[in-house]
Amino acid sequence: MAKKKIKNHLWLPINQWNLNEVFTTESISPISFYAIRGFGNPVNRNEGRFEDANYLVMFEEPVASEIIIEIYPELLDKTVLQDSKLGYYEYYKTIYLKKGHFKVHFENEVKLLEFLNQQFMLLEVKTVNKYKSESFIISENKPKQLRQVSYQQKILSEQSEKEPFFDKAFNQIKGLIYGYVVGSLGSLDENEQGLVSDLTKLKNTIGGVHTDIALSEQYSNFWLINVKKQIRDCEERYKKQFDNKTSDIFRTLTLRLQEVDNLNKMRCEEFSKQKSQNYKRDFETEQENLEQARREVYLYECKYNITPLKEEFEKIKQEEKERGEAKGKKREYYKKEENPEKFYRKQELKNEIEEFEKNDNEYKALKNNVYALEGRIKNFQQGGTQFDTSINEQFNRITEQLNDIVKKTNNYFLSKNNKDSELPDISIKIDLDSLTNFYFEKNQSYSNFSIQLPDVLSDKISKQEIELLNISLNSVLSFPQGRLGNYSEENVLKIIAEIGKHLPDSDLKNTLREYYLYRTAKSDNFVFPVNDILASIIIFLMKLQGHDQINKMLIAKSVKNKKVAFMLYGAYTGFANLPKTFTNLIFDSENHKLQYFIDNYLFNTLIKSKS
DSSP states (O other), X not given: OEEOOOOSOEEEEEOHHHHHHHHHHTEEOOHHHHHHHTOOOOTTGGGGOOSOTTSEEEESSOOSOSEEEEEOGGGSOGGGEEEOSSSEEEEOSOEEOOTTSEEEEESSHHHHHHHHHHHTTOTTOOOHHHHHHHHEEEOOSOOOOOOOOOOOOOOOOHHHHTHHHHHHHHHHHHHHHHHHHHXXXXXXXXXXXXXHHHHHHHHHHHHHHHHHHHHOOSOOOHHHHHHHHHXXXXXXXXXXXXXXXXXXXXXXXXXXXXXXXXXXXXXXXXXXXXXXXXXXXXXXXXXXHHHHHHHHHHHHHHHTTOHHHHHHHHHHHHHHHHHHHTTTSSOOOOOTTTOHHHHHHHXXXXXXXXXXXXXXXXXXXXXXXXXXXXXXXXXXXXXXXXXXXXXXXXXXXXXXXXXXXXHHHHHHHHHHHOOOOSOOOOOOBOOHHHHHHHHHTTOOSOOOOOOBOOHHHHTTSOHHHHHHHHHHHHHHHHSOOOSTTOOOHHHHXXXXXXXXXXXXXXXXHHHHHHHHHHHTTSOSOOOOOSOHHHHHHHHHHHHTTOHHHHHHHHHHTTOSOHHHHHHHHHHHHOGGGOOHHHHHHHHTSSOHHHHHHHHHXXXXXXXXXXX
């Protein structure tokens, strides 16, 4: 395939489930990468057969898709972009997203709202708020129909075989950097974090209730009792943080949920009616009456030769529709100067039909009977009720309000705790090629990735502590978590053992050895270290399954160097697996300067240096 300089944007079709994945990893990759690199999940990615397993396929023009990503050339490595000469390009690397360099086009507002409401429930979908204000668009023009594209299965070259492992290395380093930034910001204290967590749990509970109601036809209001208690508990905690002041949102939530309960009660009663024999019999009778009424209309039209006129009129309209779709439009009308015969014939048919419908009273009566029967049948519901839409609308409003209060509460705490407006020093240097090769070779031993810490950190700690921290980071990067939830005690013990193995003899090493013996139940005693750096490392090792637990223990032990524990947590977990409750300090804030700062560092230092 030829390689070509791209001037215009390219278009990548995708479905809603995979859009969640895009904003989890802040990237999109060929399907085969996900299994190899150990993070991300391409759910139903190849459903539309738009792509090869080893390549992303991007089209020169928009194609028919509920959701399509517009990719700017700046995000692409043009040396590996392959032109098929068939209207699409193949790309065997991951595309990393950057603000201002892509847009997501939704087929309609409903699809956008579905995505926004769904992602609120998913903890790992963390970057939506970063992009939604300027990168999400509702498509106005319907693209042309996607033509069939044939692919030949390709074998990855040696060069591209390493790409998934670069992704893994980049993901771990990106997690490390975000952990460091979160630790550098003024973090929330235990009570503040507790309120944000309670509000988030309330949001998730209500999301679960929405699902339960949608799936059930039996009425119960037990959920309302439980959720009301959660709301009261959140309100009390809110008052404690805001000098006994409350928010109107709590009252509004209760009222909306009460309305949901009322609607659901009527909905379940409607379902009960639908199951009765009388309901089914009446419905079938009305359907028979409607069919008879439509037949009477048809026979009347045939009697007065209206049927062939309507058929000819519909045929011309269908031709106009097909002409439009061929050019990516809904319809292209016949023009007088282009095809006067079709143009005037259509007008003539339309006038004759309208004249008949307007002046024939018997025909109007027959048509009105059809309309009346159709209206009555609409009142019969099968598998749904007239209350479903109202219930969904209430839940949508509830979700919006909860997200609003979570965001405002979080931002308030951050602005209160983080008075320093300076950007953190994130000039962390790691040998990315070495880390990529380490993962590519599936090495199972400790390796040194030439880590250099920022001066703002290394200048404040001793050489011995710098060595301890570097060895700890190397150990964590050598044995990262992998897939979400892939926690392994054996892996954690390896990390501890490797730190101890490569650390010179010292009091720090002795304390670490004592902790290892304590953790493996070979000793009953462990004295928590006084050294701040070692304390941060041990807290990470103790609580590495959850950032909130790390934060609580850091506070309880009065450890000041939070950035160390969170940096290790990010490096171990990897960016893709970081939950939004951890990164919302960055992505849910209005600090766009910080977001650009991190992006520029990642792209200029890591991605461009590799290209």
